[in-house]
Amino acid sequence: MRKRRGSGWLYDAALMTALEHHAVTRVVEAFGDRTLSRTNFRDQTTLIVQPEDAHEILRFLRDDAACDYALLVDVTAADYLEYPVDQPGRFGVVWVLRSHTHDDLLLVKTWLNPSIDTSGIEHDPALEVDSACDIWPGAEWREREVFDMFGIRFNGHPDLRRILTWRDFPAHPLRKDYPLRGRGERENYEVIDRDSV
Amino acid sequence: MGLEAAIPVDGFLTTSLNRVINWARRSAVWPMPFATACCGIELMATASSRYDLARFGAEVFRFSPRQADLMIVAGRVSVKMLPVLQRIYKQMCEPKWVISMGACASTGGVFDTYAVVQGVDQYIPVDVYVPGCPPRPEMLIEGVMAIQRIIDQDNIPFDGDGRRLPLEIALEPTHRPSDQPVDVTIGAT
Numbered sequence: 589m590r591k592r593r594g595s596g597w598l599y600d601a602a603l604m605t606a607l608e609h610h611a612v613t614r615v616v617e618a619f620g621d622r623t624l625s626r627t628n629f630r631d632q633t634t635l636i637v638q639p640e641d642a643h644e645i646l647r648f649l650r651d652d653a654a655c656d657y658a659l660l661v662d663v664t665a666a667d668y669l670e671y672p673v674d675q676p677g678r679f680g681v682v683w684v685l686r687s688h689t690h691d692d693l694l695l696v697k698t699w700l701n702p703s704i705d706t707s708g709i710e711h712d713p714a715l716e717v718d719s720a721c722d723i724w725p726g727a728e729w730r731e732r733e734v735f736d737m738f739g740i741r742f743n744g745h746p747d748l749r750r751i752l753t754w755r756d757f758p759a760h761p762l763r764k765d766y767p768l769r770g771r772g773e774r775e776n777y778e779v780i781d782r783d784s785v
Numbered sequence: 786m787g788l789e790a791a792i793p794v795d796g797f798l799t800t801s802l803n804r805v806i807n808w809a810r811r812s813a814v815w816p817m818p819f820a821t822a823c824c825g826i827e828l829m830a831t832a833s834s835r836y837d838l839a840r841f842g843a844e845v846f847r848f849s850p851r852q853a854d855l856m857i858v859a860g861r862v863s864v865k866m867l868p869v870l871q872r873i874y875k876q877m878c879e880p881k882w883v884i885s886m887g888a889c890a891s892t893g894g895v896f897d898t899y900a901v902v903q904g905v906d907q908y909i910p911v912d913v914y915v916p917g918c919p920p921r922p923e924m925l926i927e928g929v930m931a932i933q934r935i936i937d938q939d940n941i942p943f944d945g946d947g948r949r950l951p952l953e954i955a956l957e958p959t960h961r962p963s964d965q966p967v968d969v970t971i972g973a974t
Contacts, residue, residue, distance in 0.1 A: 753900075754865055761899055770899025774864045777902075780871050780909045 609633040611655040611687075611694050618648055634695040636676075642683075642698045643718035649685060649694070650723055657685035657694060660724035663731055665738045669764035677701045679738060681717055700740060706763055709739060719745040737762035810854070810880070811936035814843040814929065817853030817877065819870060822860025824887040824919040836922035843929050850876040855932060857925075858911075861889035862902045874909050882935070884928050885911045888918045914955045927956055 612626050612635050622645075625636045637645050649655045661684040668675040677699030685694045703714035719742035720727040731742040732751040739760035742748060750757060757773065759766050792798065820828050832838045832846060847853040850873045862870055874883070885905055888894035891914045893903035905911060912935065915928040931954055 752865075766899075768898055773899055774902055777864070777867055777908055778871065779907065780874060782910050 609635075609694070610690070611635075611649060611657070611692065614652055614654050615645055615648065618652070619645060632693070632695065634682075634697050636697050636699070639681075639698045639700055639717045642681075642696065643720065643723075646683060646685075646696060646720050647723050649696070654690075655687065655694075656689045657687045657692075659686040659688065660684070660720065660726055660730075661686050661693075663720065663727055663734055665734045665740055665762075667738065667762065667764045675699070678706075679715065679740060681734065681740060683720065706739070707759070707765055709758060709760060711741065712739065715740045716743055717741075718743050719748075721745055736760065739763065807936050811933040812842040813845070814841075814855045814882075814932060814936075815845045815847045815853045816843055816855045816857050816884075816929075817848070817850050817873065818846050818857055818859065819873065820857070820859040821862060821866060822887075822889060824859035824890065827919040827922060828857060828859045828886065828925065831922040831925045836926065838926065838929065841926060841929055841933065850874070851878060853877055854880060855882045855884065855929070857884045857886050858890040858905050859886040859919075861894060861896050862905055863900050864902055865900070867902050867905075867908060870905065871909060882912045882932050883909060884913045884915060884925075884932065886915045886925060886928070887920055888916065891916070894918065912954065916956060924956065931956060 609626070612624075612633060615635060616624060619641065622641050623638050627634045627636065635645075649657045663681070663683050665679055665681045667679055669678060679700040679702070681698050681700060683696040685696060686692070687694070698717060700715050700717065702712050704710060704712050706712075715738075717740065719731055721731065721742075722744065728746065729751055731745055732747075732749060734740050735742065735745075735748055736750040736752050736757075737760055749755070753761065759771065759773075761770070818825065818828055830836060832844055838844045843855070850856075854877065856874060856877060858870065874881075883905075885891045889896060889901070890905050891911075893901050897903065902908065906914075913928045913931045915924055917924050920928075935954075
């Protein structure tokens with residue numbers, strides 16, 4: 589697949605064709621009219637889909653016998669604000685899928701771009717993607733975490749509340765425009781001294 | 786105490802009530818382990834047989850704050866956990882003392898983020914700070930002994946109105962830890 593020469597990895601076009609991922613091939617056959625792309629990093633395949641297609645393709649990946657991704661390992665996201673390399677969008681939402689029958693791991697990713705200022709917690713219609721809870725029930729808490737940390741909302745989620753921070757937390761803290769030390773959340777608490785107890 | 790060997794069993798011993806009460810208090814400090822992180826592991830080691838906090842009368846860890854008089858805050862406290870810490874502190878009966886164990890409880894440690902309290906002494910009164918990351922059990926025992934010295938010598942409550950100020954004692958790590966582990970030979974000469 590890859591040949592190590594000197595200090596860098598060299599990619600051979602013919603060998604890259606051999607890297608073709610069976611599940612990605614199935615998805616391309618079934619969803620040929622959609623915009624799809626694929627990346628490889630260290631033998632790890634990522635299928636990149638459009639946000640509106642994500643739910644349908646995820647369901648296909650679970651139900652199709654040649655794919656059979658029965659386990660949703662994780663739903664997570666990343667903020668690419670000020671990322672050194674240009675990316676197709678600000679937020680990447682990632683589903684990590686595992687197939688036991690085919691002993692395979694596949695990453696499905698979609699890009700979202702905010703339409704409003706991301707420093708607050710206002711509902712941004714551009715940061716929405718369909719929930720995978722009806723496909724894998726285990727997605728529920730993962731999606732709540734992504735919502736809590738990034739403010740990405742999952743349509744059709746049964747109970748989309750914050751899961752790590754508290755209900756009134758005024759930000760989505762894993763966004764890169766949120767300061768590491770917060771905006772005073774950790775300072776605004778009741779102080780108990782010897783006289784008040 | 787060995788007193789019964791030194792004085793006749795039918796004899797009398799006179800002392801002040803405060804001294805007897807403080808003696809009883811410092812000989813049976815019951816800690817409430819508020820252990821949230823790795824310091825809690827060291828806290829468990831302190832209570833276990835090698836270091837044996839029972840030698841100082843503080844081995845009875847009480848998970849009910851109403852039965853405890855020493856709170857040991859061991860580990861980082863997240864902002865979400867802080868109201869719980871304060872509520873437990875309020876539930877403890879007077880007299881009560883607080884040890885802030887380790888760098889995170891005392892200052893936030895390396896976790897200078899939005900989610901971690903930068904020292905519990907900002908929000909509850911702390912009597913003894915035990916430095917370390919985590920502190921060795923000897924250090925924590927030194928902290929408990931500092932509490933005992935406070936109880937013994939400072940005659941609490943000392944300001945007359947039944948309240949006391951947090952003492953804010955910071956321990957100096959002056960001890961030299963013994964070599965570990967110490968070999969134990971059974972039955973050898």
